[in-house]
Amino acid sequence: MSDAPRSPRERFREQTRNEAKQVAMEQLAESGAAGISVNAIAKRMGVTGPALYRYFANRDALLTELVTDGYRDLAETLEGLAHEHRGEPPEVRFREVAAGFRAWALRAPQWFLLLFGTPVPGFRAPEGTVEFADRAFRPVLEVLAETEPPPASAADALDGQLLAWRDRRGGLAQPAPALQKAIRAWARMHGMISLEITGQFAGMEVDPEPLYRAEVESILTGSW
DSSP: OOOOOOOHHHHHHHHHHHHHHHHHHHHHHHHOGGGOOHHHHHHHHTSOHHHHTTTOSSHHHHHHHHHHHHHHHHHHHHHHHHHHTTTSOHHHHHHHHHHHHHHHHHHOHHHHHHHHSSOOTTOOOOGGGHHHHHHHHHHHHHHHTTSOOOOOOGGGGGHHHHHHHHHHHOSOOOOHHHHHHHHHHHHHHHHHHHHHHTTTTGGGTOOHHHHHHHHHHHHHHTOO
């Protein structure tokens, strides 16, 4: 059974909210998350600040939606790649997911920096955004769980913390070595992408793409 058609008022509300979020993304690109202002967005849209506050209670409410949208978009991108390459060896699937993470970040660097960059002063994303953050991480975890775990190291002391995190999240069944490998891989990929997006390789005249691929291969071969 199809959903009931939305009223003109509901369609207008959704259109206004989407337009406001689009302008906020432009502000992100121009001046970073700290530069987002509901009043400035309203002015650019040709409406008053109080009018826009009917759609977003405050700046933090708008930021929360942008964070949620960003994690959802990243999760759907990585989930789609994992599904597209299902049945292939886990090493192949991990390469595709890792490449997809970098490609997504390069397409939307302002989103990447909002999710993974310097925290916005005075803003703390609510617990509800964690669900989407976990979804983005899960394709990395699930495919790496099928590969060899990293060799024993001092980081094994993290096992108890990782298992406690797994149990709090629910829906995960991977053992501690797989959790450790995935979170360390996530940190390494994130670090490489962050350096690329913020232009840290420019002065070195190094092409980040093969450097990133080499890091992905080192994860697969256990070069920790």
